[in-house]
Amino acid sequence: MLKFVLLSLLAQQPRHGYELKVVYDKIMCGLWPLVNIGQIYATLSRLERDGLVKDRQVAQDSRPDKRVYELTESGREALRVWFAQTSDGTQIKNELIVKLVFAQLTGLADVRALLAKQRRQYLQALRALDELAAQPSTGDSSDDGNAAGNPVMGLLIAGAALHLQADLKWIELCEEQLPQLNDTGR
Amino acid sequence: MLKFVLLSLLAQQPRHGYELKVVYDKIMCGLWPLVNIGQIYATLSRLERDGLVKDRQVAQDSRPDKRVYELTESGREALRVWFAQTSDGTQIKNELIVKLVFAQLTGLADVRALLAKQRRQYLQALRALDELAAQPSTGDSSDDGNAAGNPVMGLLIAGAALHLQADLKWIELCEEQLPQLNDTGR
DNA sequence: CGACACATGTAACACGTTACATGATTTG
């Protein structure tokens, strides 16, 4: 994932590691945060090894040198391929669902309490998203060059909200069916 | 993930690697399939190394030996801890959303075509889920011992369907907002 | 002086994916 995110950012313009981190944070609005910036350098090394990016040393007065990366033609092609791949949507990769199913199966957890706790967290997350959406554009609009972050922010937030709502609906469904599950399952 | 799934299955009763695979497939109804059974053995080794399971050699006449694993007290505790952890729901870990956002940002892909293609795939996946739900219980009910798979199948399928529907709604949202994005973004 | 922004990395580890290797028994 990060691999393609970095390729995308480099497709806009050549950038160095630190700059990639800053732009990434701005675009993602804190949703899916980068835990560690070291990951960017590690990913860039792999990309360079595979010939998808190439770098250039840039000296700066009164600052450490920067290593500016740019996309190669292979890199651009790899991005196009990624964009063209769609998911078949077959797999559930949802931890909540798996966890609940097995919690119920083993009987080692109080499923009803779990559901209640998770609902509270999701509702809180939804409220946080609303606040994020209500903000003008993370402060002022006198940014450096790139006009990113703004236009897609609404879509990112909406996507996150839709998934939270889906999980909330699923939680309700579970609560309705819990009594029957306990009868049939054991 | 798989780590906790295996612990859960071992919480029901002691099992060997191959049996874990069979039961897993049955419970997950093909959603989130195990690509390779080797992964189970690798995960079991790590669990044993960490003292969460212990194994016992079982000789069989007219079959190769089995290695039967069972949960230790630490393993049971680790499971309880996992069950008790709820997600704060803050992060978007959705590849479709990220992909679309960056496809739009770079202008390297035909976003409208991408959205259309993805919707077709999701609708097809939804139909496949309906078929799965319509099946009695994957054939006959004269199974070996465990009465699993059946009771939670409905919830698994519902969860998958809810997420597909959320993504479909998001796709529609994107299609509505695409014209404005192109204006503002460039 | 201390905190913070700028700037770049390495090392160890967890986990999933992919491919490969091995061998017995049962069933058509």
Add this chain to the structure above:
DNA sequence: CAAATCATGTAACGTGTTACATGTGTCG
């Protein structure tokens, strides 16, 4: 006899997580 099922693994690799290491410049 060939194929499927039963049964267990190893090795290499990609990617993400966590922690650590290092240094400069600016601002209060």
